[in-house]
Amino acid sequence: MSTRSAAKQKKKPLLSRRQNEPADYPRVAIDEDGTIVYASDAFCVLAGMDLEQARRSKASDIIRIADGDEAFSSTHMFASSSAMDPWVAALRPGEHPVVVGGDTHTRSFYFEWLSVPDGRKYLIGSTGGHGPSKPESVLKLITESERIRQAGEDKISRESAEGELRHFMNLSHDLMAVTALDGGFKRVNGTFNALLGFPDEKLRALTFLDLVVPDDRGPVRTSLHGITRENDSTDGTVIDFESRMLDAEGTLHWMDWRFQRVGGNLYCVGRDLTAIKTHEEALREREAQLSEAESIGRMGHWHWTIGDDHIDFSDEIYKIFGIERGRFTPSLDNLSDYVHRRDVGRLLQAFQRAILEGNDYDMEFRVLRPDGETRYVRCQGRCEMDGGDEVVGLFGIMQDITERTIHEINLRAAKDAAERAYAAKSQFLANMSHELRTPLNAIIGFSEMMQQQLLGPIGTEKYLEYINGIRESGEHLLDLISDILNMSRIEAGKYELDLEDINVAKVIRLALHMVDSKARDAGLSVELEIANEDLQIVADRRAVMQIMLNLLSNAVKFTGPGGRVKIECLEREDYVSIKVTDNGIGIPANKLSSICRPFEQAASQYTRDHEGSGLGLAITKELTEMHGGTLHIESTLGVGTTVTVRLPFDAGKYDRTKGR
Numbered sequence: 001m002s003t004r005s006a007a008k009q010k011k012k013p014l015l016s017r018r019q020n021e022p023a024d025y026p027r028v029a030i031d032e033d034g035t036i037v038y039a040s041d042a043f044c045v046l047a048g049m050d051l052e053q054a055r056r057s058k059a060s061d062i063i064r065i066a067d068g069d070e071a072f073s074s075t076h077m078f079a080s081s082s083a084m085d086p087w088v089a090a091l092r093p094g095e096h097p098v099v100v101g102g103d104t105h106t107r108s109f110y111f112e113w114l115s116v117p118d119g120r121k122y123l124i125g126s127t128g129g130h131g132p133s134k135p136e137s138v139l140k141l142i143t144e145s146e147r148i149r150q151a152g153e154d155k156i157s158r159e160s161a162e163g164e165l166r167h168f169m170n171l172s173h174d175l176m177a178v179t180a181l182d183g184g185f186k187r188v189n190g191t192f193n194a195l196l197g198f199p200d201e202k203l204r205a206l207t208f209l210d211l212v213v214p215d216d217r218g219p220v221r222t223s224l225h226g227i228t229r230e231n232d233s234t235d236g237t238v239i240d241f242e243s244r245m246l247d248a249e250g251t252l253h254w255m256d257w258r259f260q261r262v263g264g265n266l267y268c269v270g271r272d273l274t275a276i277k278t279h280e281e282a283l284r285e286r287e288a289q290l291s292e293a294e295s296i297g298r299m300g301h302w303h304w305t306i307g308d309d310h311i312d313f314s315d316e317i318y319k320i321f322g323i324e325r326g327r328f329t330p331s332l333d334n335l336s337d338y339v340h341r342r343d344v345g346r347l348l349q350a351f352q353r354a355i356l357e358g359n360d361y362d363m364e365f366r367v368l369r370p371d372g373e374t375r376y377v378r379c380q381g382r383c384e385m386d387g388g389d390e391v392v393g394l395f396g397i398m399q400d401i402t403e404r405t406i407h408e409i410n411l412r413a414a415k416d417a418a419e420r421a422y423a424a425k426s427q428f429l430a431n432m433s434h435e436l437r438t439p440l441n442a443i444i445g446f447s448e449m450m451q452q453q454l455l456g457p458i459g460t461e462k463y464l465e466y467i468n469g470i471r472e473s474g475e476h477l478l479d480l481i482s483d484i485l486n487m488s489r490i491e492a493g494k495y496e497l498d499l500e501d502i503n504v505a506k507v508i509r510l511a512l513h514m515v516d517s518k519a520r521d522a523g524l525s526v527e528l529e530i531a532n533e534d535l536q537i538v539a540d541r542r543a544v545m546q547i548m549l550n551l552l553s554n555a556v557k558f559t560g561p562g563g564r565v566k567i568e569c570l571e572r573e574d575y576v577s578i579k580v581t582d583n584g585i586g587i588p589a590n591k592l593s594s595i596c597r598p599f600e601q602a603a604s605q606y607t608r609d610h611e612g613s614g615l616g617l618a619i620t621k622e623l624t625e626m627h628g629g630t631l632h633i634e635s636t637l638g639v640g641t642t643v644t645v646r647l648p649f650d651a652g653k654y655d656r657t658k659g660r
Contacts, residue, residue, distance in 0.1 A: 034085025197248030322369030628654020
């Protein structure tokens, strides 16, 4: 007799003892994946768990085989089934001592495999005999257990699903509602209540259309009518529309709605578009403002992504090119049809250089419009980067600068013409200086000889009077010509300062000596006040002398008999101040701003009583400013005039004639 046969014979007494246990004995059904699908009440008591816990457990976790070496086969009995649990597959059918759950007693369980008609296999373990021998009985037990379990789980699942669904609906930012076909509300989520401000009790007295803005109710009613007809042909149909809704406070909300009919209900989901619509409206306003600003400034914006054939133009650029949107596709190739042929190369080079160097650019080119008109355009652009150093696009503005450009062209032409005419005049005067001065010097010299009768007496005294008039007229004419020539040299930039150290007091006294006779003849008193007789400055001696002679001559000329002229020379921190004050006729207030312009005089040419070129103060101002100084005039009509000249101590630091 083999050892295994002997073991089986030893186990037979256990079977007889098991037959004496109560009818409700522990038994269990285990499916192929090792899960307990049925357990009797007695088995649950041994396992120390309820039925639900047992049905969710693995048999290997609850049933421990005491004679493992004898009970388990080393070879998997159902190796062909990949879903077979190893514990179940290795357990040999027959009687084995086991310990169930936390029970401390070893009990004899008989295990056998049973197959049911649908092909399923179950491992049946029992202490009360060999267990049910008919598959139908086993299937009945398992099926009943599954039905009870499923019924319990379905109830829990439904309750859980309804609760979870309500939570999910209330967490959504979308508005959700269920209405009857007439629009009456049945159920809404919390977002619906919160956004529109209506509690459930108020919504029960309203319909969906009651919340729609009156102006939108017609289109909404038409949309809903398509899925609320009496027949069922629209069941399951989904429609979408936008409408404006009023909340409980009267605030307007833009909403996007989706409705679906299912039986006698309408299921609707709405999304609040108010922020989007507000943003879109603000964006449209900004675009309109930008378009208006571009139209006023005759300026448009553009954008080109490198590699694309198309360039995005704003409406104003189409206007600048004189073409209609849709009839022209902006691209680098097509631009050559409208850009002046001499400017196409420069435009493309500017784009290429910007791409290679990544720099901004600014250029001007000409556009030949279809109507034959030429427009001047300024293009300013920048590079669009990819976040690093790579240029991925170009963008910028184009501005119509035709009027400004034509005006600048005309101004340049007028300026060039004026400069040519002025240069010709200056050149003429420079060339005529010798021809004008030579005969005048002869006239003056010979008239002086005749007046002084150096070669003998003149027979008639009347001739002496005529000769005196000739000399004075010649001197006056020479002064006029000298002023004109000096002014021409200054304006032509040919007057150069010869700087040296000079004694200001000596120059002032010499100039006063030269006009002293005229002052005495006019019956004027002259007062001289010099604070420092040894004051030295770096300046052009001839120019300073000219400044003083012009100021003193004007003071003597425009001061009547019995008047007074005062000269002051004051030393300041950074400059020398020379003041010439008279109590003559004065200068009108409206003439002070223009009196230093060339050929400007205080009085009308028809009423003035004093001859002159009107260049004295203009020359004085120019010579003063050449030294880096300033000239200031204060005057009151009928009271007198004070002219102040400020000269720096060293004109070399300010000489405007340097570098010419």
